[in-house]
Amino acid sequence: MSGPAGGAVADGRSQPQPVAVELPGAVAYFSDRRGGVSEGPFATLNLGLNTADDPARVRENRRLLLAAIGAGDRTLRWLQQEHGADVWCWQRGAAPTERADAPRADGHLTASSRDALLVTTADCLPVALAGDGLVAAVHCGWRGLAAGVLAAAVTHFTQPPSAAIGPAIGPCCYQVGPEVAARFRDYEGAVRGDRLDLRAVCEQQLRSLGVRRIAQVAACTACDPQRWFSHRRDGPATGRQGVVVIKRAGGA
Incomplete structure (x- = not known):
């Protein structure tokens, strides 16, 4: 695992400092809420266009994040996430997506080093996958995990990929009802x-x-409102952190 990317800019304003995780032929960058331009409950690096934040600020935050990781020339790929198990495969050279036509899915894959894959979270798990010349970014809440979103993503790899799992709500803070807990009792230590x-x-x-x-x-x-957005802690008026997954230039 690498350290944070980013730092400070010439005017003294902080910039995004995501945690970089090295994967085969790829890097996954897990962001937090610091280093953006949003205000109020979305302060400051809100990446979610599905929030009540100013869309112009969200787009600027996304631009700042890509610049901080040296991916400003990449095409940012993103989704309308639905807590399901659908996975989208990007074709080489596909046009950039606007808000209305972003695919409805909770995972996406690319073989192109020109793409940067984003999924956003506010308690769910952001997961990066890499191998076989492919990279994937997957949004994993309890509904997606129960529906099989990880299996839907992994099936696109001819060999099992490597993975990186990012920040999410922990069992210290995640109370669920018996109907949710029942879905996961077969997983060792998952329900307490x-x-x-x-x-x-x-x-x-x-x-x-x-x-x-x-x-x-x-x-x-x-647990940490200074660093992370959390829907469970703050309710709907909160932002989104996320993961950006990129292939290394010239990667297989």
């Missing part, structure tokens, strides 16, 4: 009373799919 450990479910699902190399950026999004 009325608490659900999404990370444990995700890791066990990945290992059952043959994934052996799994990096972790382990933080609870609900």
Whole structure:
């Protein structure tokens, strides 16, 4: 795992400092809420266009994040996330998406080093996959994990990929009802009373799919309001962090 990318800019304003995780032929950058231009409950690096934030500020935040990781020349690919199991495959040279025509899915893949894949989260798990000359970014909440979104993404790789799991709400803060807990009782240690450990479910699902190399950026999004957005903690008026996954230029 690498350290934070980014730092400070000439005018003294901070810029995004995502945590970089090296994967085969790729890098996954996990952002937090610092280094953007949004204000109020969306301060400051809100990446979510599905929030009540000013869309112009969100687009500027996305631009700042890409610039901070040296990917300003890449085409940002993103989704209308729906807490399901659909996965979108980008074709080489596809036109950039606007808000209205972004695919409705919770995972996407590309073989192009010109793309930068984004999924956004505010308690769910952001997961990056890489291998076989492909990269993927997957949004994993409890509904998506129950529906099989990870299997839907991994099936596109001819060999099990490597993975990186980013920050999400931890079992310390994630209370669920019995109907949700019942879906995950077969996962060792995932259900503790009325608490659900999404990370444990995700890791066990990945290992059952043959994934052996799994990096972790382990933080609870609900525990630290200075660093992370959290829907469970703050309600609908909150922003989104996320993961950007890119192939290295010239990667297989």
